[in-house]
Amino acid sequence: MMIDPGHFLDSLRRRGVDFFTGVPDSLLASFCAYVDDHCADGQHVIAANEGNAVAMALGHHLATGSTAAVYMQNSGLGNAVNPLTSLADGEVYRVPMLLIVGWRGEPGIKDEPQHRKQGRITRPQLDVLEIPHWVVQGDSDIEAILDEAFSAMANTGAPVALVVRKDAFGDYQGQRKSAPLSALLREDALRRILDLAAPDDLIVSTTGKTSRELFDLRVARGEAQRDFLTVGGMGHTASIALGVAMRQAGRRVICLDGDGSLLMHMGAMAVIAQQKPARFVHVLLNNGAHESVGGQATAAPRVDFGKLSDAVGYAGYACADTLDSLSTAWAQVAEANGPVLLELKLRCGSRKDLGRPTTSTWDNKQAFMEAAGD
Template identity: 45%
Template sequence: MDVKKFVEILGSDYYAGVPDSQLRALCDYLMDTYGIDPLHHVIAANEGNGTALAAGYHLATGKIPVVYMQNSGEGNAVNPVVSLLSSEVYAIPVIFVIGWRGEPGVKDEPQHIHQGRITLKILEDIGVSSYIISKETVEDEIIAAMEGFRKELAAGRDVAFVVRKGALSYKKKIKYQNGNQLTREEVLRYIVKYSGKDPVVSTTGKTSRELFEIREAGSKEHKYDFLTVGSMGHSSSIALGIAQQKPDTKIWCVDGDGAVLMHMGALALIGANAPKNMIHIVINNSAHETVGGMPTVAGRMDLTAIAKACGYRYAISVDDHRELEKELETVRLRNELALIEVKCAVGSRSDLGRPTTSAVKNKEGFMDYLMKLK
């Protein structure tokens, strides 16, 4: 159905959330209608953050907000849902709109399968009534569902629309871009060059997909890389755990700005531990590009200053080939925790594929390699 009609039926003028490819039509509509506007539309750091923002909106206005997310973000939202919004606590009504990746019976990537299977069960367990929207769902059905939901919202309970692939449409496709010149794939090629045979932990989404294809194109082994296909925001913590156990081996973490924002406390923990053998590279295109390109706030923050304040011994930002190569060589030779922020453009190859090996095979090959290192 047309997303404009869906939004009209929901009847809210405040949206907070984390972008999702399944909800691309909604995200594009919100960006086209509001852009980033604290009164109407906020792209949150993570789904729990979005839920808390919605609670604040309700407290200030008495009106009902909408929180949107991919179902992989349900875990981030569970705590504020059950300990803040709950009708047994503050009884704050929120409408959730959740993209259903990994829906049973629908082919999807491995990181979505388990989450997709338990999506509705999680909502049931936390007391959130749900209604599924598919391509076949008509306007009158959503109106009827919303009428039933209004009684629950009035009682301080939360509800959710779970959206199947292709269920929502928007005729206008928004193009997202910035003024940066480097592409992420170019950045990854340089990282592969300078990391050599060092272990690399890469973040969720297109970063890991591109890294896999770069190794393939160069006929290089995949044993050097741990491709974090799920658990967005946790790659740096995985890398820290490895670095602490392998103090004589350089460990490279290739991160993204959206991932860093999602669980930013990891920076403080990494800085406090300050592993001398860890190199943290943040490819910053100020966008949630893997799910469509909607912006993050990372283009307006000083990431290197934050890293230094957290305890990183060395942190620098680059935006061209020459500086990138220079800094990769510098951190490779240093014996201290370092961060390089690389500012890059939004976009990727249209024919970008996905890893052809399973997640378990990737883990096993990576672990076998790690076991041979000091």
């Protein structure tokens, strides 16, 4: 037994929720897809990060007096803590909103290493934030839970949360598909980058399928694992790579970033440009989607990253959408003096048998540090 996404959306609407925003999560994928298909323009916004979503929900309430729903993976609570405590909280502006939080890493449920700590502390974290919350699973009496949640929200005038367990929502396949930006697949692009990179280049890759594909490619090539796989911390890959580059001035550092990741903390680009790492290649793998958590669209296809990189002070920019143009673009930027952005326009898609890293995060860290010390 599972919760029907359509029934859940109708239940929220009956209680006055008329705006939805957040960052997609795999546990909430069916609900997010249903919202995207069944909300009018302006009623649903996929945010750059969870803090942005909380702020939009606050602005919506200021303008209309009504309540918004903010969805996120539990890891996104970190991005949301500041606006939740310093703005929406009952001791500050008292802004009601419903948080819908996917519970990755729930204790007792097998999950990836980056989710275990957050899963264990999710409910205590909400307790510390003094946000009343209810656990939702497939056989929950969702109407009773919503009655309690909205009653609490009416009493406090502040946020409440639903913590959603794995497989709580029934299946729903979204009808909106992001138009492919090219015919090029991410894994093929990564394979070509490994061909083009020098043996002593240091690679930092973003969370999700990018790091999984990079790991598999190293295995297929019979090469030792030496890349830093940022399996968690979405949005921070470029800053990690900058930290490496600032202490490895003689080495080329390749940052493999995703469009959702780059958008999440795009201000990092300005800091990278300010620091001027001499051999920093920022590769943007842009498929216009949050592919790893359901394929929901990002705002990236609307962004002119060439103008953006120039505006913040990058030393160069190139764009490619085929393997041949990738090789040409690499030749244009790989030896530039200063940070450069290489945008690769891609289509969504990955192998059905795509695995996950078989080494521990600790082993990954050690292997990267050894490579950096060579």
